[in-house]
Amino acid sequence: MRHHSARPADGADALFGLDALGSGAPPHEDGTPGHDDSCERGAQDRPLFRDSPAARRLLPVRIVYAEPAAAASARGREILARFPDAEVVEVPSHWGIPGLHGNEGNVDRWVRVKGETLVLGERKTLTTRPNGRSADWIAPGASNGCAMACAYCYVPRRKGYANPVTVFTNIDAIIAHLARHIARQGRKPEPNQCDESAWVYDIGENGDCSVDALISDNTADLVRFFRQSRSAKASFATKFVNPDLLALDPRGRTRIRFSLMPPEDSRLLDIRTSPVDDRIAAAADFLDAGYEVHFNLSPVVLRPGWQEAWTEVLRQLDDVLPDRVKRQAACEVIMLTHNRELHEVNLGWHPRAEEVLWQPALQQGKRSENGALNVRYTNRVKAEAVQALRTLVAAHTPWLRIRYAF
Ligand code: SF4
Numbered sequence: 001m002r003h004h005s006a007r008p009a010d011g012a013d014a015l016f017g018l019d020a021l022g023s024g025a026p027p028h029e030d031g032t033p034g035h036d037d038s039c040e041r042g043a044q045d046r047p048l049f050r051d052s053p054a055a056r057r058l059l060p061v062r063i064v065y066a067e068p069a070a071a072a073s074a075r076g077r078e079i080l081a082r083f084p085d086a087e088v089v090e091v092p093s094h095w096g097i098p099g100l101h102g103n104e105g106n107v108d109r110w111v112r113v114k115g116e117t118l119v120l121g122e123r124k125t126l127t128t129r130p131n132g133r134s135a136d137w138i139a140p141g142a143s144n145g146c147a148m149a150c151a152y153c154y155v156p157r158r159k160g161y162a163n164p165v166t167v168f169t170n171i172d173a174i175i176a177h178l179a180r181h182i183a184r185q186g187r188k189p190e191p192n193q194c195d196e197s198a199w200v201y202d203i204g205e206n207g208d209c210s211v212d213a214l215i216s217d218n219t220a221d222l223v224r225f226f227r228q229s230r231s232a233k234a235s236f237a238t239k240f241v242n243p244d245l246l247a248l249d250p251r252g253r254t255r256i257r258f259s260l261m262p263p264e265d266s267r268l269l270d271i272r273t274s275p276v277d278d279r280i281a282a283a284a285d286f287l288d289a290g291y292e293v294h295f296n297l298s299p300v301v302l303r304p305g306w307q308e309a310w311t312e313v314l315r316q317l318d319d320v321l322p323d324r325v326k327r328q329a330a331c332e333v334i335m336l337t338h339n340r341e342l343h344e345v346n347l348g349w350h351p352r353a354e355e356v357l358w359q360p361a362l363q364q365g366k367r368s369e370n371g372a373l374n375v376r377y378t379n380r381v382k383a384e385a386v387q388a389l390r391t392l393v394a395a396h397t398p399w400l401r402i403r404y405a406f
Contacts, residue, residue: 049243050214058272059147059214062116065091065100070120075169079120079216086118094121094144094166101160110162110349111271114147118215119166126177128201133404134257134332135202135235136194139178142168142218143207148239149271151346151353152299152336155206157372161345165207171218175225182232193403195233200255201226204236210256211240220248227251227290237296239273241282246289255292257332258283260317262309265301269353280316283325293325295400298334302377302385303356310389314396326399333389333405335382338363340373 049055061083068090070076080088091097100117129138145163146155156163168174178201185199194200203209203222213219226234227250235255245256258279261269266276274282287293295317300306321329336357343358363375377385386405393400 046247055214058211059115059118061086061118063087063089064118064120065089065094065097066120067091067094067122070094070122070169073122073169075167075171075216075218076120079118079167079169082215083118091119094119095159100162100164111149113162114149114164114272117162117164119145119164120169121166122170123168123174126173128178128181131202132192132194133406134194134237135200136188136192137181137199137201138205139201139203139234140174141204141206142171142174142222143209143212144168146207147211147214148208148273150239150273151269151271151350152301152338152342152357154337154339154342157339157342161342165212165215167212167216167218169216171221175221178225182229185231187231198229198233198253199231200233200235202236203234204238208238208240209236210238210242210245213242213244219245223248223250223254226253229253233292235294237298239270239279241274241278243285245291246285248289250290252290252292255294256286257294257296259296259298260313261297261299261301262306262313264309265303265356268356269301271350276313277316280320283329284322287325287328292328294329294403295331296334297331297389299336300333300385300389301336301356302359302362302381306385307388307392311392311396314392314400317400318397329399330401330403331393332403333386333393335377335385335406338375340365340375343375 062085064080064083064086066076066080066088071080071088071090080086095101097119100113100119123140123142126140128140130136131138143165144155145159145165146153147165182199182201188195188197188199191197203219204212209219209222222234223245226232233253233255234250235257237257237259239259248254260276260279263276266273283293283295297310297313300310338357343354346354346357358375362377362381364378365373365375368374376382390402390405393402
């Protein structure tokens with residue numbers, strides 16, 4: 001593939017305009033989310049965005065690699081029925097599919113593979129890991145991989161860089177595991193940076209749950225599961241505004257974290273995602289539909305003019321967001337982590353991204369446990385940048401609590 005300069009200027013590769021958003025349930029008079037038991041039923045009568053031409057353009061699935069048990073499962077059959085024209089290729093494992101995972105031969109068609117290919121598998125390992133920063137726990141994800149193609153994304157590193165979405169069809173087992181884990185924790189003993197009172201489970205570590213909802217009901221099932229919990233809530237970061245999520249009636253037990261960065265950086269780096277303006281504009285709709293709405297200021301990429309660009313983002317948040325969003329908002333600040341192998345892959349398809357991502361004079365390497373060389377801003381550069389961003393937040397969005405910054 002030639003150089004990708006982010007989405008086309010006509011927006012043809014953007015997902016949809018804001019007019020595609022429904023308004024969700026009306027809020028109560030005090031501004032708190034409004035919803036009752038009929039909310040989801042009524043909303044389900046509306047046509048789903050995932051069946052729209054815009055969604056089909058993002059995911060024109062032509063080939064599905066499927067483990068036999070995954071294809072035969074109820075969730076697998078639902079997914080295959082949604083893409084009746086796709087060729088189905090049986091594979092023994094969702095790992096290591098020749099020509100799909102790994103890097104060779106895929107750089108030139110990486111972005112196309114992400115939209116045209118799906119993988120169905122079963123998650124064999126059901127493990128919830130402690131986190132303590134963004135969430136208390138990292139849940140076993142219901143997917144791995146992403147249809148979007150952010151140039152800095154760490155998700156493909158284990159499977160290879162074409163890494164399209166793998167949907168795990170054994171969602172019942174994932175939810176049963178979570179139910180046991182939550183039950184074992186009991187009540188949260190004291191507030192922490194993750195949440196005042198709920199155990200927070202990140203359900204989207206290795207993908208984007210909003211995009212997953214274009215493919216299957218896995219995200220919906222997780223939102224419905226967590227809305228019944230008194231002691232836990234789900235959390236996921238997203239760069240994609242999927243209006244179908246507005247119908248899920250999460251009752252405050254799912255935190256959606258819209259990732260933000262200056263729009264000019266996003267146009268260069270966040271390939272195939274919803275425009276930043278749309279993510280900000282969607283916040284009130286998601287709050288009114290029953291979500292807790294937070295923001296990820298991430299990744300923060302240092303380049304000439306970065307502080308001015310972030311100032312504009314923060315001013316826009318302050319101008320656009322209604323008070324009811326501001327009252328409950330919080331954010332995470334995450335400085336860019338890059339990777340030498342990803343840098344080399346990106347040089348093959350998106351070298352302009354590397355002009356801002358790869359800054360050896362500002363960065364230091366750190367060998368990870370699996371031998372990969374991760375690259376971060378040096379301790380001094382990072383500390384100064386985090387402090388600068390904290391100062392900007394205090395000046396322009398003093399209502400925006402920073403849950404953590406690193
Ligand atoms: S949306 Fe998230 S998971 Fe998807 S490519 Fe971008 S950073 Fe990776």
